[in-house]
Amino acid sequence: MRYLVCIKQTPDTAELPKISPEEAASGKLSVNLVVNPWDEHAIEAGLQLMENYGGTTGAVTVGEEGAIDALRSALAMGCKDATLVKHDDEIDAWGVAELLAAAVRHDGDVDVVLTGQMTVDGNSGAVPVALARKLGWPVLTGVAKVVELTDDSITVERVVGQARLTVKAPTPVVVSVIKEIGEPRYPTFINIRKAARVKIPELTAEELGVDVPAPVVHMSNFRKPPARDAHVKLFEGTPQEAAAALIDALLEEKVL
Amino acid sequence: MLTLIEKLIFAVLVLATIYNGYWAFYKVYLVIRRGQGEPGDDDIKKRAWNAFVNWVTLRPVWKTRPVSSLFHAFVAWAFMFYFLVNFGDIVQGYFPIKFLGEGFIGNAYRFIADVLSVAGLIGMTYFLVRRFLAHDPHLEFHDNIRLHEKVLAGGLKKDSLIVGLFILFHVGFRFLGESFTIAHEGLDPYQPFASAVSSLWAGLPDTTLVFWQHASWWIALGLILAFIPYFPHSKHFHLIMAGVNFLTKPERPALGALEPIDFEDESIEQFGAAKLTDLTWKGILDPYACIMCNRCQDVCPAYTTGKELSPSALEINKRYYINDHVDKLASGGECELKLLDFALTESAVWACTTCGACVEICPVGNEPMFDILHIRRNQVLMESDFPAKLQTAFTGMERTGNPWKLSASDRMNWAKGLDIPTVDENPDFDVLWWVGCAPAYDMRAQSTAKAFARILKEAGVNFAVLGEREMCCGDSARRAGNEYLFFELATQNVETLNEVKAKKIVTTCPHGLNTLAAEYGAFGGHYEVIHHSQMIDDLIKAGKIRPKKELDATVTFHDPCYLGRHNGIYDEPRETLSFVVSETVEMEHSRNQSFCCGAGGAQMWKEEEHGAQAVNMKRYEEAVETGASCIAVGCPFCLTMLTDASKEAGDDGLVVKDIAELVAETLS
Ligand code: SF4
Numbered sequence: 001m002r003y004l005v006c007i008k009q010t011p012d013t014a015e016l017p018k019i020s021p022e023e024a025a026s027g028k029l030s031v032n033l034v035v036n037p038w039d040e041h042a043i044e045a046g047l048q049l050m051e052n053y054g055g056t057t058g059a060v061t062v063g064e065e066g067a068i069d070a071l072r073s074a075l076a077m078g079c080k081d082a083t084l085v086k087h088d089d090e091i092d093a094w095g096v097a098e099l100l101a102a103a104v105r106h107d108g109d110v111d112v113v114l115t116g117q118m119t120v121d122g123n124s125g126a127v128p129v130a131l132a133r134k135l136g137w138p139v140l141t142g143v144a145k146v147v148e149l150t151d152d153s154i155t156v157e158r159v160v161g162q163a164r165l166t167v168k169a170p171t172p173v174v175v176s177v178i179k180e181i182g183e184p185r186y187p188t189f190i191n192i193r194k195a196a197r198v199k200i201p202e203l204t205a206e207e208l209g210v211d212v213p214a215p216v217v218h219m220s221n222f223r224k225p226p227a228r229d230a231h232v233k234l235f236e237g238t239p240q241e242a243a244a245a246l247i248d249a250l251l252e253e254k255v256l
Numbered sequence: 257m258l259t260l261i262e263k264l265i266f267a268v269l270v271l272a273t274i275y276n277g278y279w280a281f282y283k284v285y286l287v288i289r290r291g292q293g294e295p296g297d298d299d300i301k302k303r304a305w306n307a308f309v310n311w312v313t314l315r316p317v318w319k320t321r322p323v324s325s326l327f328h329a330f331v332a333w334a335f336m337f338y339f340l341v342n343f344g345d346i347v348q349g350y351f352p353i354k355f356l357g358e359g360f361i362g363n364a365y366r367f368i369a370d371v372l373s374v375a376g377l378i379g380m381t382y383f384l385v386r387r388f389l390a391h392d393p394h395l396e397f398h399d400n401i402r403l404h405e406k407v408l409a410g411g412l413k414k415d416s417l418i419v420g421l422f423i424l425f426h427v428g429f430r431f432l433g434e435s436f437t438i439a440h441e442g443l444d445p446y447q448p449f450a451s452a453v454s455s456l457w458a459g460l461p462d463t464t465l466v467f468w469q470h471a472s473w474w475i476a477l478g479l480i481l482a483f484i485p486y487f488p489h490s491k492h493f494h495l496i497m498a499g500v501n502f503l504t505k506p507e508r509p510a511l512g513a514l515e516p517i518d519f520e521d522e523s524i525e526q527f528g529a530a531k532l533t534d535l536t537w538k539g540i541l542d543p544y545a546c547i548m549c550n551r552c553q554d555v556c557p558a559y560t561t562g563k564e565l566s567p568s569a570l571e572i573n574k575r576y577y578i579n580d581h582v583d584k585l586a587s588g589g590e591c592e593l594k595l596l597d598f599a600l601t602e603s604a605v606w607a608c609t610t611c612g613a614c615v616e617i618c619p620v621g622n623e624p625m626f627d628i629l630h631i632r633r634n635q636v637l638m639e640s641d642f643p644a645k646l647q648t649a650f651t652g653m654e655r656t657g658n659p660w661k662l663s664a665s666d667r668m669n670w671a672k673g674l675d676i677p678t679v680d681e682n683p684d685f686d687v688l689w690w691v692g693c694a695p696a697y698d699m700r701a702q703s704t705a706k707a708f709a710r711i712l713k714e715a716g717v718n719f720a721v722l723g724e725r726e727m728c729c730g731d732s733a734r735r736a737g738n739e740y741l742f743f744e745l746a747t748q749n750v751e752t753l754n755e756v757k758a759k760k761i762v763t764t765c766p767h768g769l770n771t772l773a774a775e776y777g778a779f780g781g782h783y784e785v786i787h788h789s790q791m792i793d794d795l796i797k798a799g800k801i802r803p804k805k806e807l808d809a810t811v812t813f814h815d816p817c818y819l820g821r822h823n824g825i826y827d828e829p830r831e832t833l834s835f836v837v838s839e840t841v842e843m844e845h846s847r848n849q850s851f852c853c854g855a856g857g858a859q860m861w862k863e864e865e866h867g868a869q870a871v872n873m874k875r876y877e878e879a880v881e882t883g884a885s886c887i888a889v890g891c892p893f894c895l896t897m898l899t900d901a902s903k904e905a906g907d908d909g910l911v912v913k914d915i916a917e918l919v920a921e922t923l924s
C-alpha cells in the first residue's frame with residue numbers, strides 16, 4: 001500500500017491574527033511557519049494507515065524552497081519520504097490541485113491520498129475536492145475514522161453535521177480528514193535527526209509535465225475584520241455572588 | 257593471644273575472605289561503571305574532606321527524625337570505631353601485647369570502645385524493635401507503589417534482620433570477650449561497662465574464662481570474615497557507599513541542575529534512560545548507598561498525596577534488580593527489562609514535581625529525582641510517549657516561545673501603558689529584567705510583573721526587558737524530558753542575552769532564575785542572576801524604596817522549590833516581607849524542607865497524576881494551619897496553584913500574593 005499526504009506550510013494559528021493584510025497579500029510573512037495544523041492530522045492518519053495496514057507513507061507539498069521545513073516536520077513525525085513540488089508564483093487551489101495530481105501520478109501506485117480539511121491561511125477547503133477531480137478518483141471528506149482498508153476499497157466514518165456516516169469507496173481515493181482522526185504525534189528526537197539528514201527531492205511543474213493554470217481566484221480586497229471592542233470582565237466574590245453578577249451583566253447586555 | 261593453630265586457621269580464613277571479598281567488591285565497581293558518564297575528579301581534596309566530614313559527623317542524617325538519627329549515630333560511630341577495634345583485636349590475637357598500650361592513648365581507646373559497644377548495642381536494638389515490634393509506618397509503602405517481588409516477599413525485613421543480628425553478635429561478642437578478659441585478668445577502670453558485666457563471671461574457672469575469651473574473639477571476628485562477601489549484597493553496604501557517594505557526587509551549580517545532551521554527537525543512539533545501564537553511574541551507585549530509610553518518601557509531595565511514586569521504592573527496586581543480575585551486569589551483559597518494567601510505573605514517572613526534596617533529605621547523598629528526569633528524556637526523545645497535554649506546551653514553546661501557545665507578539669501586552677523599556681529602547685541598562693512567560697502571559701501573574709515594574713521605577717533602577725525577544729526559558733521542557741526543545745530554547749536565549757550584553761539579570765520566576773543562573777552556563781551563558789525578592793530586599797536596604805510597614809496581616813511565606821531548595825535562597829524573601837507586614841509565621845514545612853505547590857517538573861502543563869489528594873491542597877492546608885491570612889509567594893506557578901487551592905477551599909480562602917505585590921501595595 002502507498003499513502004501520500006498532501007501538506008501545506010502555513011503560519012502557526014496563534015500568529016495568524018498578527019499578520020497584516022499587506023503582509024498576507026505580499027505572501028512574505030515574518031511569522032513562524034509550520035505544517036498547516038489540519039494537515040498534521042492528515043499526516044497522523046497516514047502514519048496510522050501505515051501502522052495498521054502496512055506499506056509506506058510519503059508527504060508532498062507545493063511551495064517555495066522554505067516549505068522543505070514543513071516536509072522535514074512530516075518526516076520527523078514518521079513519514080518515510082517527502083517531495084517538494086517547487087512553485088514560487090501566485091497560485092490558487094485549482095493550480096495546487098493540478099500540481100499535486102501530477103505529483104501523485106509521478107509517485108506511482110498511490111492507494112490513498114490524504115489531506116487536511118482545509119488550510120488555516122487560505123481556508124478554501126477546495127484542494128482535496130479539486131485534486132480528486134483532476135485525478136478522477138472518488139473523494140471522501142470529513143473523515144473521522146478509517147474503518148477498513150482492503151486492496152481495492154476503503155471504509156471510513158464521515159462526520160456530516162451531527163451525523164456519522166459509514167461509507168465505502170473504491171481505491172485509489174482522496175481522503176480529507178478532520179481532527180477526530182487522531183492527535184498528531186510528537187516527533188521523537190531520533191526521527192528529527194533522521195529527518196534533518198534526508199535529502200528531499202524537488203520537482204517542478206516542467207518536470208512533472210504540467211502547465212500550472214493561471215489563477216482563476218484572485219483576492220481583490222484583503223482586509224482584517226474590524227477590531228471588536230471586546231473586553232473581559234472578571235466577577236469577584238463567592239461562586240454564588242459571581243454567578244448573580246454574571247447574570248445581571250448578561251441581562252444588561254441583552255444577551256439573556 | 258591465639259594458639260598457633262588458631263592463628264593459622266584465621267590466616268587462611270582471612271586469605272579466603274580477601275579473595276571472595278575482592279571479587280564481590282570488584283563486581284560492584286564493574287556494575288557502577290556500566291552507568292553513563294564519568295565521576296568528576298575536580299577539587300578532589302575538597303570532596304574528600306566533605307565526604308569525610310559527612311561520614312564521620314553523619315551531618316546529612318540529622319536533618320530529620322531526631323530520635324532515629326541519634327540511635328543511628330550510636331551504631332554508626334560504634335561501627336566506625338570498630339574498624340580500629342577489629343584491627344586491634346587481630347593484633348592482640350597474634351601478639352602478646354595490649355593494643356595501643358596502657359598509657360593515656362590505650363586507656364582512652366579502651367574507654368571509647370567500651371562506651372561505643374554499649375551505645376551500638378542499644379542503637380541496634382532500637383532499630384530491630386522499631387522494625388519488628390513497633391512496625392514503624394515510615395518503613396511501609398502505599399499499596400499502589402511498584403515493588404520488586406523480593407521486596408514484596410519481605411526482602412527488606414530479611415536483610416534488616418541479617419544485618420541487625422550480625423551487628424548485635426559482632427559487637428556483642430566483642431564486648432563479652434572484653435568482659436571475660438576482665439574477669440580473667442582483673443578490673444579495668446577504663447572499661448566500666450565490660451567491667452560491670454565481668455562480675456557475672458566471678459567464680460568461673462580460668463579455663464572456662466579463657467575458652468570464652470577465645471570463643472568471643474572468634475565469633476566477633478569470624479562474623480566479619482563471613483559477612484564481607486555478603487556485604488555488597490546487603491543494605492549495610494551503605495556504610496561504605498554513602499562515603500563513596502559523597503566523594504564522587506557531581507558538583508552542580510544548583511541542586512537539580514541537569515547535564516545537557518550533546519545533540520551534535522551523531523554517535524549517540526540512546527537519549528535518556530530506558531534501561532538501568534542508561535542511567536548515569538551515579539544512578540547505579542545510589543541504590544548501593546541507599547539504606548532504605550524512606551526519608552525521601554516521607555517528604556515526597558507525590559507520595560504523600562497518594563501518587564504511585566516513591567523515590568525510595570525506586571532506589572530499592574534498582575538495588576534488588578542489580579542484586580539479581582549482578583554477574584550479568586558486571587560482565588557487560590544487556591539488561592532485558594526496562595526501568596519502567598521493574599523500577600517504577602509510568603504514572604510514577606509523570607508524578608514527580610522535581611521539587612528536589614528527596615535529594616535534599618537523603619542521608620547518603622542519593623538523587624532519585626535525576627533518574628526520573630532521565631527516564632522522562634527517554635519517554636519524550638525516544639518513545640514520544642508522554643501525557644497528552646504536554647504536547648500543547650511543547651508545541652507552544654517551540655512555535656510561539658511560550659507554553660500557553662499564545663502569540664509571541666503578545667508578550668508585552670501586560671506592559672501596555674506602563675512605559676517599560678525594552679533593550680532596544682534602553683540598550684545601556686544596568687539590570688536586565690527577565691520577565692518570564694507566566695508574568696507576561698498569565699492574567700494573575702501579570703500583576704506580579706506590574707507590581708515589580710512599579711518597584712523598579714520607584715527605585716529608579718536603570719533596567720530593560722527583552723520584550724518580544726524573550727522566549728520561554730525552557731524549564732518546563734527540560735523537566736518534562738524534552739531536552740531537545742530545551743536545547744533549542746537555551747541556545748536561542750543565550751544568543752539573545754549575550755547579544756544584548758546582559759550581565760546582571762533579575763527574574764520574576766524562580767524557574768527562570770534556576771535556568772539562567774545554573775543551566776545556561778553549559779550553553780555559554782554566564783550571568784549574575786537574582787530573584788526579584790532579592791532585588792527588592794537590596795533596594796529596601798539601600799533606601800531606594802521605602803515601603804511602609806502597614807500591611808496588617810499575618811503572612812506565611814511559601815518557599816518555591818526552585819528558589820529555596822534548588823538555589824538556597826531562603827532569607828531575602830523573608831527579610832523583604834518583614835519590612836512590609838506586621839507578622840510572619842512559618843508553615844510546618846519550610847525552608848529546605850518546604851513542600852511543593854504541585855506545579856514544578858512541568859506538572860503545570862498536565863493533569864495531576866491519580867492519587868488521594870492534590871498537592872496544592874495539601875500545601876494550602878498547611879498554610880491554613882498557621883492561622884495566617886495571607887500566603888506570600890515568589891513564583892508565578894505557586895501563585896496559580898495556591899490561588900486555585902484557596903478558591904477550591906471556598907469562601908474564606910487565604911489571600912495569595914506575590915512578594916512584589918505586597919511590597920508595591922505599601923509604596924505611596
Ligand atoms: S523530586 Fe520531589 S516529587 Fe520528585 S521524587 Fe523527589 S521528592 Fe518526589
Ligand code: SF4
Pocket residue numbers: 545546547548549550551552553567568571617618619620621622624
Ligand atoms: S534514597 Fe536516601 S532517603 Fe531515600 S530511602 Fe534511600 S537512603 Fe533513604
